[in-house]
Amino acid sequence: MKTGQAPELVTPLAIPRPTVAAARRIPRPGKEIVLSCLLLLLLIMGWEIIVRLRGIPPLIVPAPTVVWESLLTHTRSGFLIRHLGVTLAEILLGFAAGGLFGIGLGMGVALSPLLRGVLHPYVIASQAMPKLALAPIFVMWFGFGLLPKVIITALIAFFPLFENTVTGLNEVDRDARELFRALGASPWQTLRWLRLPNAAPYIVAGLRVAMVLSIVGAVVAEYVGANRGLGALIISSQGMLDTPLMFAVFVVLLVLGVVLYQVVVLLERACLARRYRA
Amino acid sequence: MTAKIEARGIFKVFETPSEPVQALRAVDLSAQPGEFVALVGESGCGKTTLLRILAGLVLPTQGEVWIDGTPLRGPSQHIGMVFQRPVLLPWRTAAENVLLPAQVRGLPLAEASLDARSLLESMGLGDFLDRFPRHLSGGMQQRVAIARALLLQPSILLMDEPFGALDAITREQMHLDLLNVWSARRPTLLFVTHDIAEAVFLADRVVLLSPRPGTVRQVFQVPLRRPRLPDHRFSGEFAAACRDVKHAMQGNGRGQG
Numbered sequence: 001m002k003t004g005q006a007p008e009l010v011t012p013l014a015i016p017r018p019t020v021a022a023a024r025r026i027p028r029p030g031k032e033i034v035l036s037c038l039l040l041l042l043l044i045m046g047w048e049i050i051v052r053l054r055g056i057p058p059l060i061v062p063a064p065t066v067v068w069e070s071l072l073t074h075t076r077s078g079f080l081i082r083h084l085g086v087t088l089a090e091i092l093l094g095f096a097a098g099g100l101f102g103i104g105l106g107m108g109v110a111l112s113p114l115l116r117g118v119l120h121p122y123v124i125a126s127q128a129m130p131k132l133a134l135a136p137i138f139v140m141w142f143g144f145g146l147l148p149k150v151i152i153t154a155l156i157a158f159f160p161l162f163e164n165t166v167t168g169l170n171e172v173d174r175d176a177r178e179l180f181r182a183l184g185a186s187p188w189q190t191l192r193w194l195r196l197p198n199a200a201p202y203i204v205a206g207l208r209v210a211m212v213l214s215i216v217g218a219v220v221a222e223y224v225g226a227n228r229g230l231g232a233l234i235i236s237s238q239g240m241l242d243t244p245l246m247f248a249v250f251v252v253l254l255v256l257g258v259v260l261y262q263v264v265v266l267l268e269r270a271c272l273a274r275r276y277r278a
Numbered sequence: 279m280t281a282k283i284e285a286r287g288i289f290k291v292f293e294t295p296s297e298p299v300q301a302l303r304a305v306d307l308s309a310q311p312g313e314f315v316a317l318v319g320e321s322g323c324g325k326t327t328l329l330r331i332l333a334g335l336v337l338p339t340q341g342e343v344w345i346d347g348t349p350l351r352g353p354s355q356h357i358g359m360v361f362q363r364p365v366l367l368p369w370r371t372a373a374e375n376v377l378l379p380a381q382v383r384g385l386p387l388a389e390a391s392l393d394a395r396s397l398l399e400s401m402g403l404g405d406f407l408d409r410f411p412r413h414l415s416g417g418m419q420q421r422v423a424i425a426r427a428l429l430l431q432p433s434i435l436l437m438d439e440p441f442g443a444l445d446a447i448t449r450e451q452m453h454l455d456l457l458n459v460w461s462a463r464r465p466t467l468l469f470v471t472h473d474i475a476e477a478v479f480l481a482d483r484v485v486l487l488s489p490r491p492g493t494v495r496q497v498f499q500v501p502l503r504r505p506r507l508p509d510h511r512f513s514g515e516f517a518a519a520c521r522d523v524k525h526a527m528q529g530n531g532r533g534q535g
Contacts, residue, residue: 047457104337118494170323175361175362175363175365176367178335178361178365179359179365180382181335181353182333182334182335182353182357182359183353183378183379183382183383184352184353184354184355184382184383187380189381189382193367193378193381193382194367197367197369200369238506275369275410276368276369
């Protein structure tokens, strides 16, 4: 996923709005929504029919009804919720830590050319390094608990926010800078009234990307040496040959992802919409 | 009477990778309090550079700018500036944009808000105080920019081709509105344009700059009475004044009709 992408709701000063922005605008609820739901229903029915007609064993592909049953059973017993709680905690903690660190360091780098020069190669290197590859060593260092997953998630959430913060603070219209100079504004005033507001939509777009990546980070980190969490559950259901449970976890992950993403989008609208909507 | 703003012996050389480029050479310029001076020249004659030097945004390579007999050492509260583009902050409403200079100077905002409001009202934007720039037309945006430049009641207003991007009809209306604001507040106004008719219609004096390096070629006193009215554009005096400037501009051997 590209992290330097420009945000959805904005027209930052003098920065051309990317054309993708229009395509990504969420359509008004109406005909499209109804058709989308119908399509979903159709797909699930098709899946059910194919599995039954061809007698595909649940071990390979369980029918939707079987998945549903597994989902209900494990939700009622509290089993899924417990693991969901663990993964959610990892996601949110990692997202918050990585996000804060990314925004903070991004501001530091944007404001200090020296810091930027010194840190730039490290930042690139740390981004080029696949963070998930570090999971085994974190398990050795920090054990099987929450901490190594939170660290991995934070490392992953860090970059989009770092990058977007730097971009947003630096890509300020030249004429606007000149205006602030002509007004006799101090660097702090320019930061407060020009660069930060200019960066806000970028940062929020970074949050959106970071949230999606955080989910991936937490779940995959759990694949490596965890006994709790949805990722761990996927691995253990593989071991137990309980494919319906695995699919049930997929469903939970899907819902979790959509909900978390929507929370960020709603937050974005609440904070920025009035001032930044095009 | 000391000049409100005076530039003496301004040279400006830009260092480029290939060779230094002389943008301005020995420019002398002054304006009296309340005077409306237009700086006219072909593109590339350094008029924008000159204006930026007068605004304290750029240091001249040689020479000095004096405001009320004091040397200028950087951006000043006494100078308001209007750029070619409105340069409004898109996340601020019209009124909030006008308020910016007061915020930067740390002035009491309650008072400044009233000033911002009345300024916008006087420019016909009373109904648009809480609109964001994206909901305003180009002309309205430039009005907001003018109001912003006037908020701190500067004694000098510098304008850099402020109406260049507007259509002809809007531009003529802006001319009248600008003249109204100017005659009500009487700042010393330096107005850069490449449009001779615009310069003649607005200004008391038209200063013609010749290009590469920019230097003052000739200064014209505009014979039209004030207040300037739209019909002045069709008068013989107006046409004659425009023709004089045009001929002088072409006389440098580079221009064409």
